[in-house]
Amino acid sequence: MIRSILTAGISLVALLGLAACSSPATQSSPAASKGELNLYSARHYDADEQLYALFEKETGITLNRIELSGDQLIARMVAEGAQSPADVVLVVDAGVMWRAKEKGLFQPLVSETLSKAIPEHLREPTGLWYGFAKRARVIAYSTERVKPDQVLTYASLTDPSFKGKICQRASSNIYNLSLMAALIDHIGQEAALNWAKGVVGNFKRPAQGNDTDNLKAIAAGECDVTLSNHYYWARLKGSQNADDQAVAAKVGLSFPDQAGVGTHINISGGALAAHAPNKENAIKFLEFLATPEAQAILANANNEFPAVVGTVTDNPVLKGLPSFKEDNISLTLLGENQAKAQEAYDKAGWK
Amino acid sequence: MTGKAARSDAYFLRDWASGKLAIFAFALVPIIPVLAIFLAAAPTGPAWNHVLDTLIWDYIFGTITLVVGGVVGVTLIGVAAAWLVTMCQIPGRAIFEWALVLPLAVPVYVAGYAWADLLAIGGPIRDLAGPLASLLPDARSPETAIFVYTTILFPYVYIASRAAFASQSICVLEASRVLGASAWGAFFRVGLPLARPAIVAGAALAGLEIAADFGLADHFGLQTLGIGVFRAWFSSGDLATAARLASLLMLGALILLAVEKTAQADTRPGGTSTRWRAISRLKLGTLEGLLAALFCGGVLFISFALPLWHLFGLALIHGFPARDLFNPIGATTLLAGLGSIGALVVAAAAAWLAKQGQSGTVASQVPIIGYAAPGAVVALGVLALWTLPGLSQFVGLSGGGAILALALAYTTRFAAAGQGPFEAGLSMITPSVSRAASSLGAGPLRRFFQIDLPIAAPAAFAAALLVFVEAMKELPATLILRPLNFDTLAIRAHAYAADERLGAAAWPSLLIILVSLGPVLLLSSRLSASRAGS
Secondary structure, three states, rough: OOOHHHHHHHHHHHHHHHHHHEEEEEEEOHHHHHEEEEEEOOOOOOOHHHHEEEHHHHHOOEEEEOOOOOOHHHHHHHHHHHHHHOOOEEEOOHHHHHHHHEEEEOOOOOHHHHHHHHHHHEEEEOOOOOOEEEEEEEEEEEEOOOEEEEOOOOOHHOOOOHHHOOOOOOOOOOHHHHHHHHHHHHHHHEEEEEEEHHHHHHHHHOOHHHHHHHHHHOOOOOOEEEEEEEHHHHHHHHHOHHHHHHHHHHHHEEEOOOOOOOOOEEEEEEEEEOOOOOOHHHHHHHHHHHHHHHHHHHHHOOOOOEOOOOOOOOOOOHHHOOOOEEOOOOOOHHHOHHHHHHHHHHHHHHO | OOOOHHHHHHHHHHHHHHHHHHHHHHHHHHHHHHHHHOOOHOOOOOHHHHHHHHHHHHHHHHHHHHHHHHHHHHHHHHHHHHHHHHHEEEOOOOHHHOOOHHHHHHOOOOOOOHHHHHOOOOOOHHHHHHHHHHHHHOOOOOHHHHHHHHHHHHHHHHHHHHHHHHHHHOOHHHHHHHOOOOOOHHHHHHHHHHHHHHHHHHHHHHHHHHHHHHHHHHHOOOOOOHHHHHHHHHOOHHHHHHHHHHHHHHHHHHHHHHHHHHHHHOOOOHHOOOOOOOOOEOOOOOHHHHHHHHHHHHHHHHHHHHHHHHHHHHHHOOOOOOOOOHHHHHHHHHHHHHHHHHHHHHHHHHHHHHHHOOOOOOOOOOHHHHHHOOOOHHHHHHHHHHHOOOEEEOOOOOOOHHHHHHHHHHHHHHHHHHHHOOOHHHHOOOOOHHHHHHOOOOOOOHHHHHHHHHHHHHHHHHHHHHHHHHHOOOOOOHHHHHOOOOOHHHHHHHHHOOOOOOOOHHHHHHHHHHHHHHHHHHHHHHHOOOOOOO
16 A cells, blocks of 8 residues: 555656646747747658747747648648638648648748749749758669669669569658659650559569668668658768668669659648738748748758758758759649559559 | 335436536536547548448458457467466566556557567567568568557456456365366366456457557558548548548447457356455476566566667667657646546546446446547547537637647547546445435435545546546547647657657657556556455
8 A cells, every 4th residue: 555655656746747847838939929820830850940949039929830740731721721720831742732732721922032032843833832942752772782873763663673672662652652743744644654563563572661661671681772762861871870870871872864854852841821810920931941041950950952042051961962953843743643643553553 | 106206206306406417417428529420420421432442341351450469469468477477476476466567558659669660671680580580570560560469458458367366266266176177277167267257358458449549550551440540531631431430440349348348247256255365376386487487577578678678779879859858748748637637527427327326327338438439530529529610610629629629539538447446446435335424414416525535536546547647648639639839748759750760759758658657557556455355
């Protein structure tokens, strides 16, 4: 009995201690009078906090935020309808942007600042959304078993020499969907389907895991080649964990199609919510994201490439990557071709 | 009408007028979101035909595989561990007895993060296994999921069957030995059948947890009904189809509950003797004893020490995440606290009604329905309520409205977890106490507050801790319903893990376990002390 009372007491003290350490949702801002901004974000990178802190410091606006995966974010805003408190929506991947746009969750923002700063192919023509950072979908290969000139194009993944050597994640993943959507635009539905069939024919195992798993599988000798977003490799490379660094050392990155249309890229982007209650602050925040300071932080947060041309970053991992020609396809097409992309994957048997 | 009946009618009316109605209403709260689900499932959604054509059997088969595999696993491990610890002299018995409860402090999805990494290609276990690595299941496969469910949820069966074994009259077992049964015979032919209702109850709870799981199934990318609810809702934006899948899942859970109730109804307490004496534990040979200890130690190592150790290592290498964890700690405490209060009120109401008999008995079964509903399902039900035309204008899903929604979801899910300890506490109030109070003129409400409640207070405290721990680990409902600036520890862990950053996910994960350990140990010590006759 005494023991149980003692345990109960200790747990209670622990709970109260934890509760006392912090009071949520009451982050007092020195200049709360400047109003608030409600941010719905599908990004969840620790360094984004620096971005928010900088914005709060510069403007005195209090940032409230909630982080959800892209699809959850959309479902939640749909459920909230006109009552939605969302002002700014941050989403990764143009395909998700398109889904949100289709649901009418955004309103157009005509901003000279943003139109000037952000290259045309990285934003929606009517100002429904803007891209603020870029990620490339690259071919990652074993530096021990694959020569760089074997993986110069996405098409090379269908080469019979890679039979049983490719690891890949599921096709329903938005990164793969967007890549296929671009491919369909470039080479047509039929050829894109054949490409998918060729890649599936070279699979070591049914599609599984995530990009990081597949990078590790290459390092472990399980397979030779995979498609990955470049920042997953960059994260391993810049990791404190020696095992991660060892993985990055055994894996090379190829930015494909340099002789052709260029490497497939995608964006982390922002948009003005359709029913934004704090519209002015929202515009301030979106324009803030295109400033050099914000661009540098964005690039460091997740090892992405800044969208604004000429941004200076001191990210050593990014500096170590080659400059590359990117596919300038209008990213709005990635959403429009999304259903066709899934259909092609399904037909090709890419789970 | 006789005078007596008229008088009893008058009492009845006065009872109702004096608050029984309110208690009734409280006990019925958990049914609301569940009913809302069935209502929301009525219209056909655009994605339903697609789900019906291509996915539904994968979902159903996937869920059943996990539940059946998991239930078999937890039953084997839980019963074996309970029998060895309760009935046999094995080295380290006193430690194993309480330590085997520890996995309950680990959320299933956290164990899933650890094992997916441990079993990954290039991971430590495959390296260690060498040429045997090809025999291991894939890191994120249903087989691994069943393994993880087994390692984390076996304590449900362990606790239930340990209590059952310990409460069996030893005389019955000894009589069986005198009559010529071997030690194994005594176990299989007497001990096991007598403990069957408790074992079934524990296994059913584990089964419900598996059916309700979102976090691990999501991390492993498995096809289950729970995942289907999320996918239909989020990827297709089709609430009606999500609600249909949720209803299907709910029906399955109710069937599981019915099976459990049937098993309970079979209990024949008259079968055992009421004579008590201390358990004289079976002496095992040196080798047998060592093997038994090795089994218990192995279970503890695999289910608790190894995944925790791995996460701890990852956390250390990664270093403290750049984002502060104090806000999530506060949000977790506040939300789980609010949810616990709601759940306790409902649990107390239901426990009290159960004691009243008649109409109360039915109402007292309502919380278990809420407990059987997976978090995503409850969240869907609450959201269906919140978006009802008319209501949405008043509460909304921001700020206070969202906190209220989440509190309702937690109340619905976890009231039943508090009801058990409450009922146990109230059962200590014998009818004679009640009658004595009644003859002194105390009405039912006064009896509740002045007699029942004080006697049941320690049990209520245990109930509060249990509910709090459950609410703290909750993931899917929190994910969907939380307001701005309210990341809980579970949310943070999930976000990091989903973003392929296990080292960062390890920090909030370990914090959840740390806070859960106290209540779980308390629960364990209460159970150890509860054997009659000791």
